[in-house]
Amino acid sequence: MNSDNAGEATADTAVGTANAPGVRAAIARAKLEWEGTVDALPDLICLLDASGHLLRMNRVCERWNLGSIAEVLGRDLHRLLHNRCAAERCQLHESLRSAWLSLREEGTAEFEVRDALLERALHVTLRRMTPGTAGVASEPLAVAVVADVTALHLAREALNTINLELESRVRARTDALADANRDLQNEIARRETAEQALRRSRNELAALSRQLISAQEMERKRIARELHDSVGQQLGAIKYSLERCAELLQQGRPPDSQPILQRAVASLQEAMDEIRSIAMNLRPAVLDDLGAASAVSWFCREFAQSYPSLTLRETVAVVDADIPERLATAVFRSLQELLNNVAKHAQAQNVAVSLARTGDQLVLEVTDDGVGVEASASSASMRSGRGVRNLSERAEMTGGQMRLTAGATGVGTQARIEWQLAAGEGRKSDAA
Ligand SMILES: Nc1ncnc2c1ncn2[C@@H]1O[C@H](COP(=O)(O)OP(=O)(O)OP(=O)(O)O)[C@@H](O)[C@H]1O
Ligand SMILES: [Mg+2]
Ligand SMILES: [Zn+2]
CATH class of the missing domain: 3.30.450.20 (PAS domain)
Structure with missing residues (x-):
């Protein structure tokens, strides 16, 4: 000191x-x-x-x-x-x-x-x-x-800084964990929803295949009944007429056999028509041999011949290659049901069929100038008929959508089915 x-x-x-x-x-x-x-x-x-x-x-x-x-x-x-x-x-x-x-x-x-x-x-x-x-x-x-105590202060400050940094890191980590947790919860919820949807669609699929089987059974019964009741009976009658003619000819009475033969020929014509219409309602060979576009044209021709009082205008703006294989039957069956409905219910004079591709959609349209669904359909007929319901179920099962509305001018009925095509599905033809 x-x-x-x-x-x-x-x-x-x-x-x-x-x-x-x-x-x-x-x-x-x-x-x-x-x-x-x-x-x-x-x-x-x-x-x-x-x-x-x-x-x-x-x-x-x-x-x-x-x-x-x-x-x-x-x-x-x-x-x-x-x-x-x-x-x-x-x-x-x-x-x-x-x-x-x-x-x-x-x-x-x-x-x-x-x-x-x-x-x-x-x-x-x-x-x-x-x-x-x-x-x-x-x-x-x-x-x-x-x-x-500068060193002490600096150390204390450094410690504080480190603490703050640690705290902020812990906070960031906690936030990230909370985010991840939320994402996980969302993912779980999303999966649960997806599972429910899957279960639902499985149930729907099971119901649909049950319906399909019973529809097939009904269709077979209907064909059997039609063959038996109409063609079977007609053929029986024709056989009887021909036997009667043979008897008359044997008895040397050809003039008497004349009207019976004429009636038999007419009945034969009816039976042929009947068979044609039954065959037309079954899957035509042309669907297998050519393709859906050709089958649509073919069915339009057959339909026009069966119903000469109806004028049918057909516009098929696609070729067979434009229609994917998975849609061929759906397109054909839909056209059959729609045209049969026109014949059965519309009382129309004109019917137009169009099949076209617009962008990535395949569109089938059947338009008539008849009485319209509203006028023709009682709620009972809407309930008892299976046709329209089958159409929209079939459309949904094949990735399409059906609309049945009044015609553009308020006259008749317009049915439109749009199928969504996957990328590159069916080739886009130059004809389209
Ligand atoms: N083009 C149409 N013009 C007028 N009414 C129609 C037309 N298409 C359908 N309908 C009406 O809609 C109803 C339901 O049609 P749907 O095809 O479901 O049944 P259906 O033809 O009566 O019976 P199914 O098709 O089962 O043999 C028909 O009864 C008819 O009244
Ligand atoms: Mg119908
Ligand atoms: Zn001082």
């Missing part, structure tokens, strides 16, 4: 009359040792008098570039640390002033301050050395220890 002469005086006073040379040398040695020890400390250590002025201090003030000990003695702590401070409200000054007050009242004070002028963080401790009232003004009243 150094001071220019006060130290010597204090030592002398403290030792009193012990003036023997040996004692003085021992004291000088002890003093040197003590000063060396205090100078080696890293903290700034100062003795302050009753008015807060510096009496003694260690050499740390030189290491901190505050000035030489001789220069700074007699200053107060603020002037020591901030020699050229011009701040109106200096934080260090304020803190020192209130620390000095609490030192006087409580005997001790400490504070920490981040000092911009010194570019250091300081920990200041003031402790009163002599309890009771302040003695003589120049006597040491308190010791001040000023420690440089």
Whole structure:
């Protein structure tokens, strides 16, 4: 601990009359040792008098570039640390002033301050050395220890930064987990919905195939009945007529056989017509031999021959290759049912059939100028008939959609079935 002469005086006073040379040398040695020890400390250590002025201090003030000990003695702590401070409200000054007050009242004070002028963080401790009232003004009243805690502050700050970063990372991670969880929940919900839809469509498919089987059975029964009731009976009648003619000829009565033969020929014509219409309603060979477009043209011709009172206009703007194999039967059966409905219900004079490709759709249209569905259909007939229902079910099963509406001018009926084609399905012909 150094001071220019006060130290010597204090030592002398403290030792009193012990003036023997040996004692003085021992004291000088002890003093040197003590000063060396205090100078080696890293903290700034100062003795302050009753008015807060510096009496003694260690050499740390030189290491901190505050000035030489001789220069700074007699200053107060603020002037020591901030020699050229011009701040109106200096934080260090304020803190020192209130620390000095609490030192006087409580005997001790400490504070920490981040000092911009010194570019250091300081920990200041003031402790009163002599309890009771302040003695003589120049006597040491308190010791001040000023420690440089910049490294501690920086470490604390770094720790804070790391903590904040960690917190924000944890938050981001938590958010990401929450997002993933939400996505997972959505995925589960989506799958459940998809499973339900799958179950539903399986059930529908089962119902449809049951319907299909019973429809096939009904169709077979109908054909059997038609063959038996109409053609069978007609052929029986013709056989009977021919036998009768043979008898008459044997009896030498050819003129009598004449009208019977004529009736038999007419019946034969009827039976042939009947067979033609039954065959037409079955799957025609042309569907297998050629393709759907040709089968549509063929059926239109057959239909026109069967119903000479109806004028049929046919526009098939596609070739067989335009219609995918999977749609061939659907197109053909739909046309059959629609034209049969026109013949059965419409009382029309004209009917137009068109089959075309527009973009990625295959479109079948049958338009008549008859009485219209509204006029012809009682709700009972709509319920009992299977044709229209079969049409729309068949369309849906093959990726299509059917609409049955009044004709464009409000007259007659327009049926339109659109099938969605997959990319590259059926080739787009130049004829289309
Ligand atoms: N082109 C049309 N013009 C007028 N009415 C029609 C036409 N097509 C269908 N309808 C009416 O719609 C009803 C239902 O037709 P749908 O084909 O379902 O039954 P159906 O022809 O009576 O019986 P099925 O087809 O089972 O032999 C018909 O009874 C008819 O009244
Ligand atoms: Mg019908
Ligand atoms: Zn200051």
